[in-house]
Amino acid sequence: MALFGHFAHGYRGQRKSRALPTPGLFNQRLQPLASEIHPDQRSTSMTTVLPESPAVPADAPRTWSFVNRLTGRPEQVTCMLGCTASHSTEMDAPAHPDDIWCQSSGEDVFLPVNETGSPEFVRVLSSTLNVMPFSTTIAYRLPHVSIEVMQDSWIEGLDPDGLETVIGTLAERVEQLRRTHAQLVKARAEYR
Numbered sequence: 001m002a003l004f005g006h007f008a009h010g011y012r013g014q015r016k017s018r019a020l021p022t023p024g025l026f027n028q029r030l031q032p033l034a035s036e037i038h039p040d041q042r043s044t045s046m047t048t049v050l051p052e053s054p055a056v057p058a059d060a061p062r063t064w065s066f067v068n069r070l071t072g073r074p075e076q077v078t079c080m081l082g083c084t085a086s087h088s089t090e091m092d093a094p095a096h097p098d099d100i101w102c103q104s105s106g107e108d109v110f111l112p113v114n115e116t117g118s119p120e121f122v123r124v125l126s127s128t129l130n131v132m133p134f135s136t137t138i139a140y141r142l143p144h145v146s147i148e149v150m151q152d153s154w155i156e157g158l159d160p161d162g163l164e165t166v167i168g169t170l171a172e173r174v175e176q177l178r179r180t181h182a183q184l185v186k187a188r189a190e191y192r
C-alpha cells in the first residue's frame with residue numbers, strides 16, 4: 001500500500017515517544033521487559049493495561065506555534081482533536097517541521113509470547129491515531145492509524161480503508177480461533 005512509505009525521521013517503532021506529556025512514565029513502561037512490568041499478571045493468559053496517562057480528549061483543538069528550524073519563521077499548528085502530545089519540545093526550541101506529531105493512543109494489551117526461549121509478555125495489537133501536519137510523507141498529514149501487530153512491529157499510516165482491511169483480516173482470524181477452540185473442547189472431551 002502506498003501509504004506505508006518510509007518516514008524520514010524515524011516514525012517506525014516510535015509510538016508514544018518524544019511528544020507525550022509524561023516521558024518519564026513512557027520510559028518506565030517501555031524500557032524494562034514487558035514481563036518485568038507486570039509480574040503480578042503472569043498467571044493470566046490475557047491482560048489489559050490502561051495507559052499511565054489516559055488519553056484525555058480535548059474539548060476543542062489546541063492551537064500553538066513553533067519556530068520552523070528550516071525557515072526560522074514561526075508556524076501555527078492546530079492539534080488533532082484528542083491529541084495528548086504536550087509538544088513542549090517543539091514549542092521550547094526551533095523544531096524540524098517533520099517532528100510535529102499529534103498522537104492519541106488506546107490501551108495496551110499484553111500476551112505471553114515465546115520469542116527467546118521462554119514466554120514473556122509483549123504488547124500486541126496496540127494502535128495509535130496520528131497526524132504529522134508537516135510530514136514529507138503527504139499521506140501522514142491527515143489523521144491515520146498505526147497498528148503495532150506485536151511489540152515494535154508496526155503497520156503504519158492506515159487510512160480508513162486500510163484500517164478496515166486490517167480489522168477484517170483480524171476478525172477472520174478470531175473466527176478461525178473460535179473454530180479451533182471448539183475443536184479443542186471436543187478433542188479434550190474425547191481424549192483418553
Ligand SMILES: [Zn+2]
Binds near residue numbers: 080083085103
Ligand atoms: Zn497535537
